Amino acid sequence: MNAKTPAGPATDVPVAVRDAIARLMTEYANAIDNDELERWPHFFTEQCLYQILPRPDYRQGRPIGIWFCDNRDMLEDRVSSIREVNVYEPHVYRHVISPAEITGMNNGAWTAQTSYIVVRTMHDGAMQVFSAGRYVDEIEVDGAIARFRKRIVVPDSPRFDTLVVIPL
Amino acid sequence: MSQAVAARPMRDLVTWPQEGYTRVPLQVFADHEIYSWEQDLIFRGPTWSFLGLEVEIPEPGDYITTFIGDSPIIVVRTADGGINALVNRCVHKGSIICYEPKGSRKRAHNFVCPYHNWIYDFEGGLKTIAFEKGIQDKGGMPEDFDKSKHRLIRLRVDTIRGLIFGTFPEATPPLRDYLGPVMVEHIERTLHGKPKILGRYSQFMHNNWKLYVENSRDNYHPSLLHAFFSTFKLNRLSAEGGTRQDDRNWHHITFTKRYTDAGDQAYDSGMIRAMKTNYGLKDPSLIDQWMEYPDQITNSIQSIFPGFVLQQILNSIGTRQIITRGTDKCELVWTLIGFEDDTEEQTYVRVKQSNLVGPAGLVSMEDGAIGNFVQQGIKGDLDNVAVIEMGGRGVGGMPTRATETSVRGFWKLYRELMGV
Ligand code: FES
Ligand SMILES: [Fe+2]
Numbered sequence: 001m002n003a004k005t006p007a008g009p010a011t012d013v014p015v016a017v018r019d020a021i022a023r024l025m026t027e028y029a030n031a032i033d034n035d036e037l038e039r040w041p042h043f044f045t046e047q048c049l050y051q052i053l054p055r056p057d058y059r060q061g062r063p064i065g066i067w068f069c070d071n072r073d074m075l076e077d078r079v080s081s082i083r084e085v086n087v088y089e090p091h092v093y094r095h096v097i098s099p100a101e102i103t104g105m106n107n108g109a110w111t112a113q114t115s116y117i118v119v120r121t122m123h124d125g126a127m128q129v130f131s132a133g134r135y136v137d138e139i140e141v142d143g144a145i146a147r148f149r150k151r152i153v154v155p156d157s158p159r160f161d162t163l164v165v166i167p168l
Numbered sequence: 169m170s171q172a173v174a175a176r177p178m179r180d181l182v183t184w185p186q187e188g189y190t191r192v193p194l195q196v197f198a199d200h201e202i203y204s205w206e207q208d209l210i211f212r213g214p215t216w217s218f219l220g221l222e223v224e225i226p227e228p229g230d231y232i233t234t235f236i237g238d239s240p241i242i243v244v245r246t247a248d249g250g251i252n253a254l255v256n257r258c259v260h261k262g263s264i265i266c267y268e269p270k271g272s273r274k275r276a277h278n279f280v281c282p283y284h285n286w287i288y289d290f291e292g293g294l295k296t297i298a299f300e301k302g303i304q305d306k307g308g309m310p311e312d313f314d315k316s317k318h319r320l321i322r323l324r325v326d327t328i329r330g331l332i333f334g335t336f337p338e339a340t341p342p343l344r345d346y347l348g349p350v351m352v353e354h355i356e357r358t359l360h361g362k363p364k365i366l367g368r369y370s371q372f373m374h375n376n377w378k379l380y381v382e383n384s385r386d387n388y389h390p391s392l393l394h395a396f397f398s399t400f401k402l403n404r405l406s407a408e409g410g411t412r413q414d415d416r417n418w419h420h421i422t423f424t425k426r427y428t429d430a431g432d433q434a435y436d437s438g439m440i441r442a443m444k445t446n447y448g449l450k451d452p453s454l455i456d457q458w459m460e461y462p463d464q465i466t467n468s469i470q471s472i473f474p475g476f477v478l479q480q481i482l483n484s485i486g487t488r489q490i491i492t493r494g495t496d497k498c499e500l501v502w503t504l505i506g507f508e509d510d511t512e513e514q515t516y517v518r519v520k521q522s523n524l525v526g527p528a529g530l531v532s533m534e535d536g537a538i539g540n541f542v543q544q545g546i547k548g549d550l551d552n553v554a555v556i557e558m559g560g561r562g563v564g565g566m567p568t569r570a571t572e573t574s575v576r577g578f579w580k581l582y583r584e585l586m587g588v
Binding site: 052053054056057062063064065066067068069070071073074076077078081084085086087088089158159160161162163164165 | 365366367368369370371372373374393395396399400449450451453454499504515518519520522523526527528529530533534536537538540
């Protein structure tokens, strides 16, 4: 949907904004990795977009990836489904993220991109690099609180091992 | 018999139980020699395999690369608008010739092997050998080397509603005969417009390819394994459906229809909007849909032997192509499509429903894991068998989903082709 690459780093970002965004990024990753999925929807504004759109499709401007939620209720439904419904072998993620490159402003939200690597550890101890890519974000900052208005996860690979039940 | 020639005959490898296709010897999911025979007798045998979509190669010279079983394949649009499919293996040393997922040879109208630059035309003919006459009269190919005796293996190609299929043998029946009228009609019904690709990804599964094929024909499992619809009360949308087959039981369609009295949705501009109060979801707009098909079918899965699936889940339309990756791995390539004349609103519905399918699909993700559950379970008991008697012991269409009739249909043709 939005295949544009942000233009480059913004240099005049207030320190408080940088701090709020950095905190958001860290808390987001920790909530997922530490199995506090119930926190996950609250990193988003009520009207929001969360999408996992692999790099080749993102580049070509194709709209369908493997995950698409356009409001916070849908994110909460996902969490309920993960907790109550979906069948999968127990596993956890570990996110490693780069510092965010804040690239500018769009309609009252800061735009940013951040690299990530997610290692998946299965219950039997098997580990693999499950996904690597970048987040392309629009972030609303209100005082010390930052929230994603839009988070497009762009995995470098369009191939997913087994299943993606936990959000990236 | 290129792969299996050195191995033992198939009949020595496996003895099929007396019960016939209600039993499946578990070793067929793990044995390397059987896997090699499958490459020859099934994937390079008298079957049609899905290769891609015509819209991927609109212009002469456009090509894509894909696989039939283990065999790498180039699919190219020719100057006269036809489609050729060639095995992507240079006759010199065997390198793949095209190494990108897609590309265009618009100008040159040939393929150049990256290794020693042998050049092929789109028919697979070997046109040029680099340094054929040597360098300054030294070296080069022997005088009597006959380029016309060395060519790429060319497949037969046919299309139906924008889907490209290929087959190796001359003897394979024509595509439409292979599919049979019931399957042809359903493909033409599902793909009612000019397809447009909305997304593509793949799911890497740790199980034998046949376990996924069985899963795609197993309409006994969905409401049991995929509890999303029932937990969130979404299954009240659909009435009982059924199973259809072609008259030789090679292929499969399962479908469900909408209850005609479903009165608890809001309609506007043809869209059926799910009301919040009726479901267990905070936001049931996930299942907003429009009745795309006059037959009122809201879900259908069509599985074509050996490894192709055409899906309609509400308005999520897509193809799935199974690629073999060894005895205990396979890859499922999903292509989600819409049609050229979709409205923006319809495209948005398809995008939203993409949540239901694929490796993160709310009603499909389990299929990526369940084959591996089986693969793990059978490891120590390969001399044992699977039992497939749901819905009786026969094959053929049935007015129910509580049946494994199409799983038996798969094994029926499998045994015929493998000679076991
Ligand atoms: S392998 Fe292709 S030219 Fe040598
Ligand atoms: Fe399934």
